[in-house]
Amino acid sequence: MLCTLLRPTGGRATVNSFDVAKGKLAVRKSIGLVFQDPSLDERLTALENLRFHGMIYGIPRHERERRIAEVLELVELSERQRDLVRTFSGGMKRRLEIARGLLHRPKVLFLDEPTLGLDPQTRHHIWEYINQLRTDEGLTIFLTTHYMDEAEHCGRIAIIDHGELIAMDTPNKLKEGIGGDVIMLLTEDNGRAAREIAEKFNVEAKELNGELSLQVESGDHFMPILIKTLETRVTSISLRRPTLEDVFLHLTGRKIRDEKVEGWDQLRSRVRSKRRRAR
Amino acid sequence: MRLALIGIYTLWLRDVTRFVRDKPRIISSSVQPLLWLFVLGLGLSTAFVRGGGGSDYLRFIYPGIISMSILFTSIFSGVSIIWDREFGFLKEVLVAPIPRWSVAVGRALGGSTVAVMQGTIILLFAPVVGLKFTALQLIFAFLIMFMIAFSMTSFGILIAARMHTHEGFQVVVNFVLLPMFFLSGAMFPTQKGLPAWMHALVDIDPLSYGVDALRQVLVGSWVHPVWLDIAVVACFGAVALAIGVWYFERTE
Numbered sequence: 001m002l003c004t005l006l007r008p009t010g011g012r013a014t015v016n017s018f019d020v021a022k023g024k025l026a027v028r029k030s031i032g033l034v035f036q037d038p039s040l041d042e043r044l045t046a047l048e049n050l051r052f053h054g055m056i057y058g059i060p061r062h063e064r065e066r067r068i069a070e071v072l073e074l075v076e077l078s079e080r081q082r083d084l085v086r087t088f089s090g091g092m093k094r095r096l097e098i099a100r101g102l103l104h105r106p107k108v109l110f111l112d113e114p115t116l117g118l119d120p121q122t123r124h125h126i127w128e129y130i131n132q133l134r135t136d137e138g139l140t141i142f143l144t145t146h147y148m149d150e151a152e153h154c155g156r157i158a159i160i161d162h163g164e165l166i167a168m169d170t171p172n173k174l175k176e177g178i179g180g181d182v183i184m185l186l187t188e189d190n191g192r193a194a195r196e197i198a199e200k201f202n203v204e205a206k207e208l209n210g211e212l213s214l215q216v217e218s219g220d221h222f223m224p225i226l227i228k229t230l231e232t233r234v235t236s237i238s239l240r241r242p243t244l245e246d247v248f249l250h251l252t253g254r255k256i257r258d259e260k261v262e263g264w265d266q267l268r269s270r271v272r273s274k275r276r277r278a279r
Numbered sequence: 280m281r282l283a284l285i286g287i288y289t290l291w292l293r294d295v296t297r298f299v300r301d302k303p304r305i306i307s308s309s310v311q312p313l314l315w316l317f318v319l320g321l322g323l324s325t326a327f328v329r330g331g332g333g334s335d336y337l338r339f340i341y342p343g344i345i346s347m348s349i350l351f352t353s354i355f356s357g358v359s360i361i362w363d364r365e366f367g368f369l370k371e372v373l374v375a376p377i378p379r380w381s382v383a384v385g386r387a388l389g390g391s392t393v394a395v396m397q398g399t400i401i402l403l404f405a406p407v408v409g410l411k412f413t414a415l416q417l418i419f420a421f422l423i424m425f426m427i428a429f430s431m432t433s434f435g436i437l438i439a440a441r442m443h444t445h446e447g448f449q450v451v452v453n454f455v456l457l458p459m460f461f462l463s464g465a466m467f468p469t470q471k472g473l474p475a476w477m478h479a480l481v482d483i484d485p486l487s488y489g490v491d492a493l494r495q496v497l498v499g500s501w502v503h504p505v506w507l508d509i510a511v512v513a514c515f516g517a518v519a520l521a522i523g524v525w526y527f528e529r530t531e
Contacts, residue, residue, distance in 0.1 A: 025282070025376045025377075025378075026376075028374055028375060028376040029376040031374075033370075033371075033374055035367060035370055037367045038366070038367050039366075039367035039368055039369075039370045039371045040367075040368065040371075041293065041297075041363075041366075041368045042366065043297050043300070043301070044293070044296065044297065048293075048296065052289060052292075052293055053371070053375075055285060055288075055289040055292075056285060056286055056289050056372070056375040056376070056377050057375060057376060058281075058282060058285055058376070100371075
């Protein structure tokens with residue numbers, strides 16, 4: 001909707017102070033988009049894809065060529081610019097798409113799962129570019145992701161579950177919101193242990209992947225007491241600061257479900273996070 | 280308006296770039312019409328001679344084969360929007376700051392240019408068929424070829440707007456392309472001797488008028504006056520494009 005591909009069903013939204021319903025073309029000019037699925041013309045070369053983009057965004061020829069050289073340099077594809085996109089690997093295509101999304105100097109860059117299905121090395125690379133852009137070009141980045149560690153860098157995170165916004169705040173605020181530390185516990189009988197914990201400490205223990213997880217305020221003090229009091233034998237125990245994954249679990253009550261991913265326009269329940277310009 | 284012109288030009292350029300690059304495709308799409316023309320045409324002309332017809336069957340079908348070449352290339356070009364949709368490229372175009380209608384018009388022009396180029400390849404074989412054209416004839420021929428191409432590409436775009444996977448493609452070939460071609464009078468005369476139902480179908484086939492106009496210019500025989508031919512082809516193209524654009528504007 002924010003990218004003007006879908007018509008709003010209600011309400012109002014502005015991107016770069018343009019209304020998404022009334023100022024479609026102005027909004028489209030202010031944003032860069034990197035889709036989850038490739039959207040390149042595979043039968044054109046990298047250079048031609050970028051030229052095409054530069055042309056339909058109305059960049060004058062001289063500036064266009066300069067800018068194309070710049071973004072190709074940025075994503076390290078200068079040497080392959082005359083090759084057909086068909087011959088590119090998944091990571092190269094994604095890099096080219098990011099380059100294309102940046103070509104017209106957008107104010108807001110939308111990234112829909114920019115690193116989905118990429119190997120760790122490429123993923124790392126892409127994040128380096130994105131972070132660099134954020135600081136160098138002062139770009140606002142709006143991204144959706146499956147990976148909680150990616151959301152960690154964001155200025156603000158919105159969590160959407162079943163199409164409803166259930167939380168929106170900075171990563172730290174969100175973590176504080178779930179109250180203290182996380183204790184992960186492996187016992188001989190998780191069900192019994194969970195009941196015991198609920199009775200004795202009035203704390204809810206959630207089971208996941210065969211482990212119990214509970215949130216308490218100061219975990220370091222709570223842990224010894226817990227082990228001493230529990231009648232069920234504890235096989236292993238660990239303590240950590242809450243991660244966004246815990247926040248997500250706490251808020252939605254489950255792990256991110258494996259859902260069939262079809263496209264940008266499909267309503268999905270997942271973390272949508274917003275990166276704000278680092279001020 | 281400037282944005283729209285940019286959009287039209289860019290989309291046009293993309294089609295032409297892709298066409299010129301793909302030499303194998305140019306050759307393979309030229310082979311089929313040439314087979315129709317020389318193998319089937321020469322073969323059937325012996326039958327026509329025996330049946331008392333002239334020996335100029337080859338000349339009779341020549342404009343028809345050019346039209347066929349244009350028809351196939353145009354419809355495929357128009358329908359190729361489906362591939363753009365499946366490969367995601369359409370999204371890139373739809374979020375660009377250009378009006379939607381310019382996307383459809385740009386593709387229609389690009390597809391027609393490519394189709395006219397394909398038709399021109401067949402036109403180069405005129406000496407083999409024993410035809411010579413004046414410059415004026417050629418100018419008119421190109422105009423008519425372009426009109427056929429433009430209206431058929433628009434028709435292809437219209438089909439693509441209503442079709443969402445390429446699986447329906449064979450259906451289009453069987454239910455649209457081949458009937459349009461067979462009923463157009465490209466391969467046989469349609470003035471008399473046909474059953475009434477077939478005659479009616481010939482009359483509603485827009486390609487009949489395109490073939491008729493081209494035949495009039497290149498060979499000098501016709502069924503309808505040329506102005507009627509041109510009017511029908513132009514109207515068909517305009518209506519197809521208008522509906523195609525309308526669907527396109529509503530695409531989300």
